[in-house]
Amino acid sequence: MVPSKFMLKRSHVYLIAVIAILALLPLWIGGFMRDALILFFLYLAAAEVWGFMAKHASMVSLGQQIFIGVGGYMTATLCMYEGIPIWASVIVSALIGSGLAGLLSFPLLRLRGIYFSIGSFLAAEVIKLMFNAWEYVGAGKGLIFTVAYGIPTMVIYYPAMVIALFSMFAVYYLYHTKLGFGLRSIGADEDAAASLGVDTFRCKALLFIFSGLVTSLVGAINAIHHTYLHPSSAFSIVWTVSFLFVAVLGGLGTIIGPVVGSAIFTALTYLLSMYIGLSLLLEGLIVLAIVLAVPEGVWGTVVKRLQLRARLKEPL
Amino acid sequence: MLEVKSVDVFYGDLQVLWGISLKVEKGEIVALIGPNGAGKSTLCKTIIGLLRPRRGSISFMGKRIDNLATPEIVRLGVSIVPEGRRLFANMTVRENLELGAYASEARKNVKDNLEWVFSIFPILKERQNQLAGSLSGGQQQMLAIARALMSRPKFLILDEPSLGLAPKIVLTVYDVVKKLREEGVTILLVEQYAGQALRSSDKAYILEQGRVVGWGPSDNLLKDERVRKAYLGEE
Amino acid sequence: MVALGATEILGTVNTIINGLLLGGLFALVAFGLSVFVGVMKVINIAHGDFAILSAYLALSLVLFFKVDPFISLAAVVPVMFVVGYSFQRFVINRVLPMGGNQPVIATFALSIVIQNLLLLTFTADARSLVRPYILEPIEFFGLSISKRYGVGFLVSIVMFTIIYIVLKRTYMGKAMRAVPYDLEAAKMLGIRPLSVYNFAAGFAMVAVAVAGVLLGMTFTFYPDTGPMYLLLSFGAVVTGGVGSLRGTLVGGIIIGEALVLGGYLGSHFQLMICYLVMLAILVARPQGIFGERL
Numbered sequence: 113m114v115p116s117k118f119m120l121k122r123s124h125v126y127l128i129a130v131i132a133i134l135a136l137l138p139l140w141i142g143g144f145m146r147d148a149l150i151l152f153f154l155y156l157a158a159a160e161v162w163g164f165m166a167k168h169a170s171m172v173s174l175g176q177q178i179f180i181g182v183g184g185y186m187t188a189t190l191c192m193y194e195g196i197p198i199w200a201s202v203i204v205s206a207l208i209g210s211g212l213a214g215l216l217s218f219p220l221l222r223l224r225g226i227y228f229s230i231g232s233f234l235a236a237e238v239i240k241l242m243f244n245a246w247e248y249v250g251a252g253k254g255l256i257f258t259v260a261y262g263i264p265t266m267v268i269y270y271p272a273m274v275i276a277l278f279s280m281f282a283v284y285y286l287y288h289t290k291l292g293f294g295l296r297s298i299g300a301d302e303d304a305a306a307s308l309g310v311d312t313f314r315c316k317a318l319l320f321i322f323s324g325l326v327t328s329l330v331g332a333i334n335a336i337h338h339t340y341l342h343p344s345s346a347f348s349i350v351w352t353v354s355f356l357f358v359a360v361l362g363g364l365g366t367i368i369g370p371v372v373g374s375a376i377f378t379a380l381t382y383l384l385s386m387y388i389g390l391s392l393l394l395e396g397l398i399v400l401a402i403v404l405a406v407p408e409g410v411w412g413t414v415v416k417r418l419q420l421r422a423r424l425k426e427p428l
Numbered sequence: 429m430l431e432v433k434s435v436d437v438f439y440g441d442l443q444v445l446w447g448i449s450l451k452v453e454k455g456e457i458v459a460l461i462g463p464n465g466a467g468k469s470t471l472c473k474t475i476i477g478l479l480r481p482r483r484g485s486i487s488f489m490g491k492r493i494d495n496l497a498t499p500e501i502v503r504l505g506v507s508i509v510p511e512g513r514r515l516f517a518n519m520t521v522r523e524n525l526e527l528g529a530y531a532s533e534a535r536k537n538v539k540d541n542l543e544w545v546f547s548i549f550p551i552l553k554e555r556q557n558q559l560a561g562s563l564s565g566g567q568q569q570m571l572a573i574a575r576a577l578m579s580r581p582k583f584l585i586l587d588e589p590s591l592g593l594a595p596k597i598v599l600t601v602y603d604v605v606k607k608l609r610e611e612g613v614t615i616l617l618v619e620q621y622a623g624q625a626l627r628s629s630d631k632a633y634i635l636e637q638g639r640v641v642g643w644g645p646s647d648n649l650l651k652d653e654r655v656r657k658a659y660l661g662e663e
Numbered sequence: 664m665v666a667l668g669a670t671e672i673l674g675t676v677n678t679i680i681n682g683l684l685l686g687g688l689f690a691l692v693a694f695g696l697s698v699f700v701g702v703m704k705v706i707n708i709a710h711g712d713f714a715i716l717s718a719y720l721a722l723s724l725v726l727f728f729k730v731d732p733f734i735s736l737a738a739v740v741p742v743m744f745v746v747g748y749s750f751q752r753f754v755i756n757r758v759l760p761m762g763g764n765q766p767v768i769a770t771f772a773l774s775i776v777i778q779n780l781l782l783l784t785f786t787a788d789a790r791s792l793v794r795p796y797i798l799e800p801i802e803f804f805g806l807s808i809s810k811r812y813g814v815g816f817l818v819s820i821v822m823f824t825i826i827y828i829v830l831k832r833t834y835m836g837k838a839m840r841a842v843p844y845d846l847e848a849a850k851m852l853g854i855r856p857l858s859v860y861n862f863a864a865g866f867a868m869v870a871v872a873v874a875g876v877l878l879g880m881t882f883t884f885y886p887d888t889g890p891m892y893l894l895l896s897f898g899a900v901v902t903g904g905v906g907s908l909r910g911t912l913v914g915g916i917i918i919g920e921a922l923v924l925g926g927y928l929g930s931h932f933q934l935m936i937c938y939l940v941m942l943a944i945l946v947a948r949p950q951g952i953f954g955e956r957l
Contacts, residue, residue: 497850499855
C-alpha cells in the first residue's frame with residue numbers, strides 16, 4: 113500500500129535510474145575513470161553549496177579551503193594518532209568542520225558583500241598559517257596519510273558519490289524550506305528581510321555551517337584519495353577558485369548547473385594536468401567570459417532558453 | 429525652447445504622470461505649480477534625464493532629449509537646481525561652484541563666471557573656502573543656484589527654490605530670478621508656493637495628481653477664482 | 664619578563680621606526696586600492712596582482728635593457744595606466760550595473776588569470792628588483808634603519824602628495840570626489856560618470872604600478888604574491904576608513920606596526936598576528952578611523 117501522499121512520479125523514476133547507474137558504474141569502468149569521477153563528485157558537492165550561498169544568499173565565500181584543509185587534516189590525524197577508524201574519522205572531522213564554521217559565523221557573518229568575501233579569505237590565510245606552525249599536523253613538513261594507502265578507489269568512489277548526491281538533494285530541499293526562503297530574501301535585500309522578522313544571523317549561520325559540513329566531507333575524502341597533506345595545498349585558494357569555476361560555468365545558483373560545470377572542470381583538469389598554470393589560467397578566462405557575456409552559465413542558458421523554470425516550476 | 433509632448437512616466441509599474449504637455453519659449457519664465465506630490469519634481473527629473481518617459485517626447489531647441497543620458501542633456505545647455513539642492517557637502521563652496529562649470533565651454537572662463545555669481549551672491553564669496561555642508565539653509569540654496577549658473581545655461585530649471593527658506597531669503601532668490609531673465613536665461617520654475625511663482629512668471633501650468641489641469645498667462649491665473657481658493661489661500 | 668635596559672628600549676624604538684617606514688610602503692600599495700574603492704565603490708580583488716604584475720614588467724625591462732628599476736618606471740607607469748583604464752572600461756564598467764556578486768567574481772577571476780599568466784611567463788622562481796645601493800641599512804645612534812623601507816616610505820609620501828593635489832586641484836580630481844558622493848548631482852552638472860571611472864582606474868593603477876616596483880625592490884616576489892598585498896592593502900584602507908586618503912596612510916602605518924611588533928611573538932606568527940588584527944578591525948570597526956558609518 114503506497115501512502116496517498118507519495119506518488120511515484122516519472123521524475124522520481126528517472127532519478128532512481130540515474131543513481132542506480134552511478135552506483136553500478138565502478139564495476140564496469142577502469143581505475144582512471146574512477147579517479148576522474150571521484151574528482152567530479154567532490155567538486156560537484158562543494159560547488160553546489162558554494163553556488164547556493166553565492167547566488168541566493170549573496171555570500172561569496174573565498175574561504176571554503178578552510179574546510180577542505182580541516183576536513184582532510186582532522187581525518188588523517190584522528191585516524192592515525194587517535195586510533196579512530198577511518199570512516200568514523202571522516203564523520204567526526206566533518207562535525208569538527210561544521211563546528212568551526214559555527215565559530216567563524218560570529219566574526220564573519222557580521223560582514224556583508226565584499227567584506228564577507230575578503231574576511232573569509234583572511235580567515236583562511238590565518239588558519240593556513242596556524243597549520244603551518246602546528247607540530248601535531250606536521251607543520252610545514254606536511255602529513256602523509258599512511259592508513260589511507262590501502263583503500264582502493266573503488267571504495268572511495270561510493271562516499272564521494274553519496275556526498276555529491278547529498279549536497280544536491282540538500283540544496284534542492286533547502287530551496288523549498290522556510291530556511292531557504294529566508295536565505296533568498298536575505299540575498300535579495302538583507303535589511304528588508306531583517307525588518308520582516310527574518311533572523312538573518314541564524315539563517316546565514318546555518319547555511320555557512322552546512323557549507324562547512326559538505327566541504328569538510330569533501331576535504332576528508334580528498335585526503336583519503338591523495339594521502340598527502342600540506343598546508344599550502346590543503347588551504348590553497350585554488351580550491352575556492354575551482355568551486356567558483358564549477359558553479360559559475362554551470363550556472364550560478366542552479367541545481368544541475370554544477371553537474372555540467374564539474375564535468376567540464378574534470379575534463380579540463382585531466383586534459384591539462386601537465387600544465388597546472390594553464391588550466392587555472394583557462395578557468396579564470398572562462399569565468400571572466402561568462403560573467404561578461406553569458407552570466408547565466410551553460411546550464412543556466414539552457415534553462416533560460418527552454419524556459420524550464422516556468423515550465424517545470426522547479427529551481428533547477 | 430523646451431517642448432514636452434504627451435509624456436507618460438512610470439515608477440516601475442506605477443504610472444505617475446499622464447499625458448503631460450507643456451512648452452517653454454525662449455526668454456520666458458514658466459511656472460509649474462501644484463500641490464505636494466503632484467509630480468512636479470518627477471517631471472523635472474524626466475526632463476533632465478534621470479527618468480525616462482514611457483510614452484511621449486521631450487525636445488530642447490528642436491532636438492529630442494528624452495532618450496539622452498543626463499550629462500548629455502546638461503551639456504546641451506540645460507541646467508537644474510534640483511529639489512533638496514544636492515550640494516557636495518564634502519567639498520568647499522568654491523569647489524562646488526567650479527564643478528558647476530565642469531562640462532561646459534564655461535570652464536575656460538571659470539574666473540569670470542565666479543566673479544559673476546559672486547556679484548549676485550556676495551555671501552558666497554565670503555565663504556568660498558568653507559565646506560558646503562556648513563552653510564545655512566538659505567546660503568546652501570544660493571550656492572545651489574549659483575552652481576547651476578556657472579555653466580551659463582541657456583535653460584534653467586528651478587525645482588522648489590524656496591523650500592525651507594525664510595521669507596526674506598525667498599525674496600532674494602526671486603530677485604535673482606528677475607536678474608536672470610534680464611540676462612536672457614529661459615527658466616522653468618517649479619514651486620509649491622504658487623503666489624510668488626505666479627507673480628514672477630509669464631505663463632504657468634497647474635499640475636495635480638500627475639496631470640496638467642490648467643494653464644495660461646500667470647496674470648490670468650492669479651485672478652482666477654479656483655486658483656485663488658486652491659493655491660493662494662495657502663500663502 | 665624582558666629587562667628594560669637601554670639596549671632593549673633602543674631595540675623597540677628601532678622596531679617601531681622600521682614599522683613606521685614599512686607602514687608607509689604598505690600605504691603606498693594601498694593608495695591605488697583606496698582611490699579605486701573611493702571612486703568606484705568596488706573592491707578590486709586583483710589589486711595585489713596588478714602590483715606584482717608591475718613588478719614583473721619592471722623586471723623584464725631591467726633584465727632586457729639593464730636599467731635601474733626606477734628608470735623602468737617611465738615605461739611601467741604609462742603601460743599600467745592604460746591597463747587600468749582598459750580594465751575599468753571593458754570589465755568593471757560592464758560588471759558594475761549587474762550588481763551583487765558579479766564584480767567580486769569578475770575581479771577574482773582576473774586575479775587568477777594574472778597570477779597564472781605570470782607563472783607561465785616567468786616560472787615560479789623567486790624574483791627581486793633589489794639593487795645593491797638599497798640593501799644596507801642606515802646606521803646611526805645605535806639604530807639600524809632599513810634603507811629599503813625608508814625609500815618606500817619616501818615614495819609613499821610623494822605619491823600621497825601627488826594624489827592629494829590631483830584630487831584637490833584638478834577638475835577630474837574634483838569630479839572623482841563628487842561622483843561617489845552623489846552620482847545624480849554629478850550627472851546634473853554634466854559630469855559623465857563612466858569617463859570619470861575610467862580615468863580614476865587608470866590613475867589608481869599608476870599608484871599601483873609605482874607601489875609594485877617599490878615592493879619588488881624591497882621584498883622577493885612570486886607570481887602568487889599578489890593576494891597577500893591585497894589583504895594588506897585592504898586592511899590599510901579599512902583601518903583608515905574607506906574614502907579617506909590620509910586614512911589609508913594612517914592605516915598602512917598601523918598595519919606596518921602590527922606586522923613588525925607581531926614579530927616579537929616569533930617570526931612564525933608575524934603575518935598571522937597582522938591578519939588577526941585586520942580581521943578584528945574589520946569586524947569591530949569596519950568604518951575605520953576617518954570613514955563614515957557603514
